[in-house]
Each structure stands twice: as structure tokens, then as C-alpha cells.
Amino acid sequence: MSIKSTLNDSNKPLVCVPGQRLCLLDNEHVSGNGTYEHQGYIHSSLAGIVKISEKTENNVKRNLIEVHGINEQSIVPAPGDIVTAKVMVLNQRYCKCLIKCIGDVVLSRPYRAILRKEDIRATDKDRIDVYKCYRPGDIILARVLPLTEIHSYQLSTAESELGVVIAHSDAGVPMIPISWTEMQCPKTHNKEPRKVARIVPENAPV
Amino acid sequence: MDLVSDQGLRIDGRRPKELRKIRCKLGVFAQPEGSAYLEQGNTKVLAAVYGPHQVRNRSKALHDAAVVNCQYSMATFSTFERKRRPRGDIKSTEMTLHLKQAMQASIKTELYPYSQIDIYLEVLQADGGNYCACVNAATLALVDAGIPLKEYVIGCTASLGNGDVPLIDVSHLEETMGGSNLTVAVLPLSGQIAVLEMSQKFHVDHLSLVLNEALDGCRRIYEILNDTVKNHLSEIGAISGWGKSDL
Numbered sequence: 001m002s003i004k005s006t007l008n009d010s011n012k013p014l015v016c017v018p019g020q021r022l023c024l025l026d027n028e029h030v031s032g033n034g035t036y037e038h039q040g041y042i043h044s045s046l047a048g049i050v051k052i053s054e055k056t057e058n059n060v061k062r063n064l065i066e067v068h069g070i071n072e073q074s075i076v077p078a079p080g081d082i083v084t085a086k087v088m089v090l091n092q093r094y095c096k097c098l099i100k101c102i103g104d105v106v107l108s109r110p111y112r113a114i115l116r117k118e119d120i121r122a123t124d125k126d127r128i129d130v131y132k133c134y135r136p137g138d139i140i141l142a143r144v145l146p147l148t149e150i151h152s153y154q155l156s157t158a159e160s161e162l163g164v165v166i167a168h169s170d171a172g173v174p175m176i177p178i179s180w181t182e183m184q185c186p187k188t189h190n191k192e193p194r195k196v197a198r199i200v201p202e203n204a205p206v
Numbered sequence: 207m208d209l210v211s212d213q214g215l216r217i218d219g220r221r222p223k224e225l226r227k228i229r230c231k232l233g234v235f236a237q238p239e240g241s242a243y244l245e246q247g248n249t250k251v252l253a254a255v256y257g258p259h260q261v262r263n264r265s266k267a268l269h270d271a272a273v274v275n276c277q278y279s280m281a282t283f284s285t286f287e288r289k290r291r292p293r294g295d296i297k298s299t300e301m302t303l304h305l306k307q308a309m310q311a312s313i314k315t316e317l318y319p320y321s322q323i324d325i326y327l328e329v330l331q332a333d334g335g336n337y338c339a340c341v342n343a344a345t346l347a348l349v350d351a352g353i354p355l356k357e358y359v360i361g362c363t364a365s366l367g368n369g370d371v372p373l374i375d376v377s378h379l380e381e382t383m384g385g386s387n388l389t390v391a392v393l394p395l396s397g398q399i400a401v402l403e404m405s406q407k408f409h410v411d412h413l414s415l416v417l418n419e420a421l422d423g424c425r426r427i428y429e430i431l432n433d434t435v436k437n438h439l440s441e442i443g444a445i446s447g448w449g450k451s452d453l
Contacts, residue, residue, distance in 0.1 A: 015440060017349070017432055017436065017439075018312075018349060018355035018357050019357020019358060019393070019396075036314065038356075043356075043357070045314055045355055046352055047350075048352075076258055076321050108239070112260055153320075
């Protein structure tokens, strides 16, 4: 009996524990999150419930076996991920940030990251002034760069969709973007330079 | 004094192949990602797991795996004699290293490069088999933390009484009065041994006997822990409606 029919027979979710053998690793089954392959079988690596979804790959329908833990997944930033970070410290060469969310997952513990001057903007790289792009306390969207020898995550905002999302003025009011490079305070009407992100809905048609 | 009486009972009234009562609970603390409390007879252990998070000491970071950091400590009131127990003495450092070895065998560290997983263990009451209780408690805490494991890692001790009777899950009295003790930590499903330690030499004829007994103990402890985790999951899952999943 396949794992799928076992699941469908009972309405109760199938609870599994780490190391539990879930099903045979064959052409019909692919191991997904929370599982691993070992000696021709798919095993669970988490304690949680088994979830099976259909995945079409190269026009072949396969069952994707996943295990979802009860509490949220513990994840770490991977190169290429879009993260939400808070700017903490600025200097001439880089700004230090704290990664607060990866995608739409809120982290329970922030990760430290560095956004170097060269990675702030895609154009005019040699004329970037860190202080004219970010201020401490700004909430930014950024992409994680591949890990290098430096043992800290490196971010990049060199895309028009990346940059400041939320910034507060000196008056403590959230500012409104007026161009790609400026934001204005609705209370004092002061303009402040920022590297503003062009916010696009995630499911917008491309 | 014999460790096994004529009636075939041990000092605490157990049969030679009988485990001590195991009681355990997952998720006892709110702050760490995962925690567990485990009682094996009179040995009581608390475990807390933090992480995976960024490596504190940058030079220790690994580019292809998570660093597993264990810390073993005993409470001042854990033994018969009240005594301040500083961290980092030889006994607890050795314990820490062995715990790390056992945990590394089970955690899928390759999933978390440049990260660190902290496991803190505190012995509240020591009555023999501290290492095993710590391994079992740490496993439960890791499961509670949702850290991917290859499988459980289970610890168990065994010893010899009256010269040739294998005793399982020895208490402190039997540990000190009896002969050599064998401590083993295994991955019970695949049968791989992560840690194996003898306090003294064993006769070759006895070693396999005692080892098999310890491995059998591990399998039985595994069943107990498995039941606990499944019960815990169904309880938590039923309350939270199995998370946000659309099952």
C-alpha cells in the first residue's frame, strides 16, 4: 500500500518522528522539506506531520513528500533569498544590518549581515554615499549574496525592487517615497535622500 | 554484597534486564527553541537547545556544516554531597565532548552552514547513567526544536553483576559497587554506534554480552521516547489545528 493511500484512508494526519521510514524512493516519489534519502527510502528528519503534494517536473507527475514540523521551520538565510533587514550601524564603507525575515518567514532570532557600499546600487557605483542611501532604523528589502570567506551574511540592494521600505523622519513619522532617491516626511515636509525600493506585489504578473 | 540477590532482584528491586522508569516531557521552557525534561529513575536532567543561529566565535564557523556546541553541568544539589561544581573541570569537559560526538552523529549539520546549534544540559539529580539521561534528554530537546535529525540518538548503560549477570541501566550504587560499566549511544534504527565507553576493562567473553544488553536497552528507551514524542505532537497538533497546514 502506498503512503498516499494510507494517508487518504484515515482523516487523521500522519504523525512521524525523525528517522521514520516514510516510503520507497522511486520514480513516483520525491523527497522534499523535512525529509532525506537514505538507502533507497525516504526518511523523515523532523517530528511533525507528513504532507504529500503533486509536483510536475519535465511533464512527469510525482508525489512530493514533505514533513512539516509543528512549530515554524528553523531556517537560515541562503544565497539568493530576499530578506527583510533593519539597518543598525552606518559607516563610510558599509552598513550593518539585522536580518529579521527571510521571505515571509519571521525569524525568532535575527542574523547579522553586512551591506557593502558597492552593493547598494547597480548604477553609478563609485559615487554612492552610504549616508545618502540608508539611515539607522530603516527597514530594507535586500538579497543575500553568496557566502564568501567573510563569516557574515552579505546583502545586496542593487535592484530596483530592493532598498528602503519603511523609514522614519526626525519627527518620528513614517516617510512617503517621492522618487527613487528621496522620501518626504508628511509632517515637516523635509526631504531625505534614500535608496527607495519599488514595491511590487509578490504575485504580480511579470 | 551481591548486586543481584538469590531471588534475582537488584538492590533497587529491579530485575537484571529491567529499565528504570522513564518519564519525560518536551517543551518545558519558553525561551529556547527546544527543551526537554527527562527522568530516568532518580536521575533527572534538563536540556535546552538554542539555534541554529549565527556562530559567536567567527573563527570556529564551518563553511559546510553547523557547529554543535554542548555544555554539560551538574547542579550543586545534584549529588549526595552538596558541592559547588565549576564548569570546565575535566569530568564535565569529557562529558561535553562525548555528548557533542553523539549529537553530531544524529543532527543533519550539513543543512546549516556558518551556523551554530547550542545544547545545554543540566543534571538536577545524579543517580547513575548521567550521560545516557543527557543524551536522551538532548535528543528530545532537538526534536522539540525542530532541528532535522537523521534519527534519534539514544544512550544506555550496562554492567555486570555477580561476575556474569548483565545488568541494564545501572544506578549510582551499582556503578560504584559493581565492576566495569559500559556506556553506549546508538542510532537505534540503523544500529550505528555513536559513542561507546567502558569505565574499566571487560573480559572478551563478557563484552558482547553486556554490549548486546545495552543495545537492547537503547531500543527499549527508543520506544518510550518515540511514544512520548508522538503523544506530544498529537497533543500540540490537535490544539493548534495542525499548524496552518491545509490538511
